[in-house]
Amino acid sequence: MFIEIEANSAVPIYLQLAQQIIESVAKGSLKPGDSLPSVRAFAADLGMNMHTVNKAYHYLEEKEFIQIVQKKGVFIHENGVRKASELDRLRLKKELRPIIAEALCLQLSQAEIELLIQEISLDLKEEM
Amino acid sequence: MAAIIFIIILIFIIAIQAFLPKFLKESEAFGIYIPDTHVKDKRIEHMKNSYTKAILASGIVILAVFIGWLWTFRPSEEQIVYVGMVAQIVALIFSMGLYAKNHIALANWKKTEKWTAGQSERKVVDLQFREQLKLLPSIYFIIPMIITLGLGILGLSQYDTLPNQIPTHWGPSGEADAFAEKSWVSVSALPIMTLVLQGMLLFFNGAMKKSGAKIQVRHKKRSREQQLAFRKYSSWLLFVVTITVTLLMGYLQLTIIYPEIMSTSLTLGFTLGFLVVILGSVMYYTVKVGQSGTRITVSEQDMNPENVIDMDDDQYWKFGLFYVNKNDPSILVEKRFGIGWTVNMGHKGSWIFLVLLFVSIFLISTLL
Numbered sequence: 001m002f003i004e005i006e007a008n009s010a011v012p013i014y015l016q017l018a019q020q021i022i023e024s025v026a027k028g029s030l031k032p033g034d035s036l037p038s039v040r041a042f043a044a045d046l047g048m049n050m051h052t053v054n055k056a057y058h059y060l061e062e063k064e065f066i067q068i069v070q071k072k073g074v075f076i077h078e079n080g081v082r083k084a085s086e087l088d089r090l091r092l093k094k095e096l097r098p099i100i101a102e103a104l105c106l107q108l109s110q111a112e113i114e115l116l117i118q119e120i121s122l123d124l125k126e127e128m
Numbered sequence: 129m130a131a132i133i134f135i136i137i138l139i140f141i142i143a144i145q146a147f148l149p150k151f152l153k154e155s156e157a158f159g160i161y162i163p164d165t166h167v168k169d170k171r172i173e174h175m176k177n178s179y180t181k182a183i184l185a186s187g188i189v190i191l192a193v194f195i196g197w198l199w200t201f202r203p204s205e206e207q208i209v210y211v212g213m214v215a216q217i218v219a220l221i222f223s224m225g226l227y228a229k230n231h232i233a234l235a236n237w238k239k240t241e242k243w244t245a246g247q248s249e250r251k252v253v254d255l256q257f258r259e260q261l262k263l264l265p266s267i268y269f270i271i272p273m274i275i276t277l278g279l280g281i282l283g284l285s286q287y288d289t290l291p292n293q294i295p296t297h298w299g300p301s302g303e304a305d306a307f308a309e310k311s312w313v314s315v316s317a318l319p320i321m322t323l324v325l326q327g328m329l330l331f332f333n334g335a336m337k338k339s340g341a342k343i344q345v346r347h348k349k350r351s352r353e354q355q356l357a358f359r360k361y362s363s364w365l366l367f368v369v370t371i372t373v374t375l376l377m378g379y380l381q382l383t384i385i386y387p388e389i390m391s392t393s394l395t396l397g398f399t400l401g402f403l404v405v406i407l408g409s410v411m412y413y414t415v416k417v418g419q420s421g422t423r424i425t426v427s428e429q430d431m432n433p434e435n436v437i438d439m440d441d442d443q444y445w446k447f448g449l450f451y452v453n454k455n456d457p458s459i460l461v462e463k464r465f466g467i468g469w470t471v472n473m474g475h476k477g478s479w480i481f482l483v484l485l486f487v488s489i490f491l492i493s494t495l496l
Contacts, residue, residue, distance in 0.1 A: 002348050007249040007439045040457050044340035045253045049455040
C-alpha cells in the first residue's frame with residue numbers, strides 16, 4: 001500500500017497523510033484492523049519530523065479512523081468503516097460547507113455539484 | 129607478504145572507486161539528485177565514463193609507481209606498510225578531487241537549466257515496508273559478543289600463567305611484532321576492541337531497521353523490492369563481518385592465552401581467510417546487489433506516471449556526501465556516492481555513536 005505526498009502543495013503534509021489513509025480505507029485497500037507504521041518509522045520513510053506524523057495520527061484518531069494502542073502499534077479502527085453517527089454527519093456537513101460555498105461562487109448548479117460527487121465516488125470505487 | 133596484501137587492497141580500492149557510478153542509483157550522480165526526466169542525459173553518461181577512465185588511469189600509475197618502488201628498493205615490511213597506506217590515500221584523494229569537480233558541475237547544470245521545474249515533487253511511503261523487511265535478528269550479533277566476552281574472561285582467569293609480554297600487534301607475515309607489559313588492560317585489550325566492533329555491527333543492524341525507505345515515485349514496486357533486498361543483504365554482510373572478526377580475533381586471543389598453539393602459518397591462514405572472505409563479500413554485495421539494490425532485477429512492472437518526480441533532497445546532502453537532516457529520525461541512511469550506509473549528522477544518536485566510538489578507540493590506544 002503506497003501513499004504519496006506532494007511536497008510543494010498548499011495542503012499541509014499532515015493533512016495529506018491523513019486524507020490518503022482515509023482514501024485507502026474508502027477504497028478498501030486498508031481494512032479495519034490493518035496495522036500502520038509506527039510514528040518513528042513513518043517519519044523516517046518520509047524523511048520528515050515525527051511531529052508531522054503524530055499530528056496526522058491524532059487527526060485520524062479523533063475521527064475514529066485509527067486506533068493507537070500503546071506499545072502495540074497503530075491500527076485502522078474497527079469502526080473505520082461504519083454507519084455515520086449524528087456527530088459524524090454534523091462534522092462532515094461543517095467540512096463540506098466551505099467547498100460548497102466555493103462551488104456556488106464558481107456558479108456551479110446543484111446538478112453540476114452532484115455530478116462532481118458522483119465522479120469522485122466512482123473514481124474511488126474504480127481503483128479498488 | 130605485506131606487498132601482496134597492499135597490492136590486492138590497492139587494486140580493490142581503485143576498481144571499486146573507478147566503477148562506482150555503475151553500482152549506484154541512476155537517480156543520483158556524483159551526490160546530486162537527478163530527476164527521472166534527466167537520467168538519460170548524455171552529458172551525465174559522458175561524465176560517468178570519463179570519471180571511470182580517469183580513475184583507472186591514475187590507479188594504474190599509482191600501482192606502477194608502487195610496484196616499481198617495491199622492485200627497485202626492496203624495502204622492509206614496515207616501509208611497505210607506510211608507503212602502501214600513502215598510496216591508498218593518494219588514490220582516494222585523486223578520486224575525491226574528481227568527484228568534487230563533477231559534483232559542482234552537475235549542481236550548476238541542474239540549477240541553471242531548472243531540471244526540477246514544472247514537475248510535481250512527490251514523496252512515497254509504503255505502509256507495509258517494515259512488515260516485509262527481513263533483517264537478521266539482533267541475537268545473531270549478540271552471540272558472537274558472548275563468545276568474545278567468554279574469551280576475555282578466559283584470558284583474565286589464566287592471568288597468572290600468561291607470559292609477561294602480551295602481543296598487541298601482528299605483522300603482515302603473522303608474527304607478533306609489538307608487545308605490552310602484562311596487565312589486566314593488555315590481556316583484555318583484544319576482546320574489548322572486538323566487543324566495540326561487534327557492538328557497532330549490532331548497532332548498525334538495528335539502525336538499518338529504523339532507516340527510512342526511499343521509494344521512487346515512478347518506480348514504486350521496483351524500488352521497494354530493491355530496497356528490501358539491499359537491506360536484507362546489508363544485514364547478511366554485517367553478519368559475515370561479525371563472524372569473521374570473531375573468528376580471527378578469537379584465534380589471536382587464544383594464541384595469547386595458549387602460546388603453544390600459535391603457528392605462523394595458522395595465523396597467516398586466518399588473516400588471509402579473513403581478507404578473502406571480507407573482500408569477496410563486499411565484491412558480491414557491490415556487483416550483485418549494488419547500492420540500494422540497483423543491480424537486482426525486479427519482474428514486477430511499474431506504471432510510470434508523467435509529470436511527477438521524487439522530492440529533491442539535495443539540501444540535506446552536504447557536498448553530496450554528508451546527510452544532515454534534523455527532522456529525519458533515521459540514524460543510518462543509504463549513501464549517495466558510495467556503497468553502503470552513512471550516518472545522519474543531524475541526528476543526536478549519530479553524534480553519541482561517533483563520540484563513543486572515538487572515545488573507545490582513544491582509550492584502547494592510550495591504555496596500551
